[in-house]
Amino acid sequence: MSKLFGTVMAAHGRHYLVEAEEMLFNCVTRGKKSDVAVGDVVEYKLTSKNQGVIEAITERKTLLYRSDQYRSKLLAANLSQLFIVVATEPGFSDDLICRALVAAEAGGIKPHLVLNKIDVLDLLPAAKKRLEIYQKLDYPVHFVSAKTNPQQTLDILMPLLEGQSTILIGQSGMGKSSLINLLIPDAAIATREISAALNTGKHTTTFVRSYHLNERSIIIDSPGFQEFGLHHLSEGMLERAFPEFRPHLGQCKFYNCHHHTEPGCAVLAAIKTGEISKMRHDMYEQLVHEAAQTLGYK
Numbered sequence: 001m002s003k004l005f006g007t008v009m010a011a012h013g014r015h016y017l018v019e020a021e022e023m024l025f026n027c028v029t030r031g032k033k034s035d036v037a038v039g040d041v042v043e044y045k046l047t048s049k050n051q052g053v054i055e056a057i058t059e060r061k062t063l064l065y066r067s068d069q070y071r072s073k074l075l076a077a078n079l080s081q082l083f084i085v086v087a088t089e090p091g092f093s094d095d096l097i098c099r100a101l102v103a104a105e106a107g108g109i110k111p112h113l114v115l116n117k118i119d120v121l122d123l124l125p126a127a128k129k130r131l132e133i134y135q136k137l138d139y140p141v142h143f144v145s146a147k148t149n150p151q152q153t154l155d156i157l158m159p160l161l162e163g164q165s166t167i168l169i170g171q172s173g174m175g176k177s178s179l180i181n182l183l184i185p186d187a188a189i190a191t192r193e194i195s196a197a198l199n200t201g202k203h204t205t206t207f208v209r210s211y212h213l214n215e216r217s218i219i220i221d222s223p224g225f226q227e228f229g230l231h232h233l234s235e236g237m238l239e240r241a242f243p244e245f246r247p248h249l250g251q252c253k254f255y256n257c258h259h260h261t262e263p264g265c266a267v268l269a270a271i272k273t274g275e276i277s278k279m280r281h282d283m284y285e286q287l288v289h290e291a292a293q294t295l296g297y298k
């Protein structure tokens with residue numbers, strides 16, 4: 001019998017919805033394994049008309065995940081882009097933006113920032129100002145208004161999404177759902193289908209799911225989360241995930257410099273000259289500190 005392959009469209013606990021030839025199959029993994037991610041291309045075997053078992057995961061191009069001290073959580077595989085959705089109101093967190101940027105850099109995924117609700121004019125200048133730091137780092141920033149200017153929002157975002165596999169992440173209230181519903185008009189229907197197929201219960205939105213924007217493009221919606229731990233990244237991976245650090249790496253007096261308080265540190269020197277912002281260096285130190293507790297280095 002020839003092998004069957006499909007793409008994982010949604011994950012809920014140990015249940016995965018696998019799409020193949022425009023059909024959806026409710027699949028589980030063998031044993032206790034739950035290392036499958038949305039976006040994975042998997043080999044599966046059918047156990048009934050619409051149920052199956054995942055036998056193998058094909059090689060991933062990219063993998064985005066977060067982790068705390070105890071476990072890691074796969075967010076999605078084979079992504080090409082990550083859109084970080086922020087808004088003029090409620091206030092957004094630089095901490096979450098930086099963590100998402102680092103996760104994208106470490107995962108080989110291109111990050112973009114999307115500022116939504118630009119119609120809130122009195123808060124717009126301050127929000128723009130806060131995003132300048134990311135623009136200076138060459139991260140693209142897009143300005144949209146999902147509710148008040150949907151057409152312009154589509155004109156900006158559609159070309160960026162074409163041919164890509166893009167995950168949207170954001171804190172609660174930024175308008176991520178509004179953007180998804182604008183981009184994917186039948187998202188609600190698709191979600192109901194997925195929920196029914198996975199038996200998730202009516203009101204669950206706590207699972208990662210993907211939608212077809214068109215035949216070439218995929219959008220992945222992730223549940224809002226407050227925590228974005230990156231305990232799995234080593235110190236070496238972290239320092240390279242800050243693009244503004246890269247020209248200075250290898251320039252420190254000590255080859256094993258932690259860029260903490262060492263004399264002759266090229267990264268610390270670059271903070272003095274303004275090339276590296278203190279906020280970003282603080283973020284780096286925080287991430288090293290968190291990962292050190294788990295990975296046991298330092």
Ligand SMILES: Nc1nc2c(ncn2[C@@H]2O[C@H](COP(=O)(O)OP(=O)(O)OP(=O)(O)O)[C@@H](O)[C@H]2O)c(=O)[nH]1
Pocket residue numbers: 116117118119120144145146147148149170171172173174175176177178179224
């Ligand atoms: N003024 C303004 N409000 C918007 C815009 N887009 C979304 N909103 C509002 O912002 C609120 C949050 O929007 P949602 O789309 O539910 O946000 P979300 O990020 O998915 O939030 P959660 O559902 O909590 O995860 C809603 O009241 C929307 O109507 C916009 O472009 N302008």
Ligand SMILES: [Zn+2]
Pocket residue numbers: 252257258259260262264265266267268
């Ligand atoms: Zn250093």
